[in-house]
Amino acid sequence: MMGEPVLVMLVEDNADHAELVIRTLEDHRIANRIQHFSDGQSALDYLFRRDEYADPLSSPRPHVILLDLRLPRVDGLEVLRIVKEDDELKSIPVIVLTTSEAEKDVARAYDNHVNSYLVKPVGFEEFSKLMDDLGFFWLGWNTHPNI
Numbered sequence: 001m002m003g004e005p006v007l008v009m010l011v012e013d014n015a016d017h018a019e020l021v022i023r024t025l026e027d028h029r030i031a032n033r034i035q036h037f038s039d040g041q042s043a044l045d046y047l048f049r050r051d052e053y054a055d056p057l058s059s060p061r062p063h064v065i066l067l068d069l070r071l072p073r074v075d076g077l078e079v080l081r082i083v084k085e086d087d088e089l090k091s092i093p094v095i096v097l098t099t100s101e102a103e104k105d106v107a108r109a110y111d112n113h114v115n116s117y118l119v120k121p122v123g124f125e126e127f128s129k130l131m132d133d134l135g136f137f138w139l140g141w142n143t144h145p146n147i
Contacts, residue, residue, distance in 0.1 A: 008062060020124070021066065043079055048086075069100055096109050
């Protein structure tokens, strides 16, 4: 990322899960900024710079999107489909971070061009390790085009 501030978009409706992700990323100094949305519609409004997010200076593109599947208003798979069909957004890595291990959910996510599908571990230590590894790979080691 060459020293630029790292913005992670977290789309998660479960407040406890969101707090755990945010705390873990902050504790490991993985992201400089985390933009949290609790429903799919708000996330899409931000990404497409609609309404309160119209100003690109206050609504910069995220470097990575962490996306839960079961969301109110607009489902996570629909958010993924919309992002990956848009020419301006499709290069943003989208990582599904969910409790669902259902094969149909995994298949549908990959059919919609998800970059990675991760199942949330139950234990705190395992979850913390997953966030640490995820951060180092997607925000440290991985090379991506300027968004």
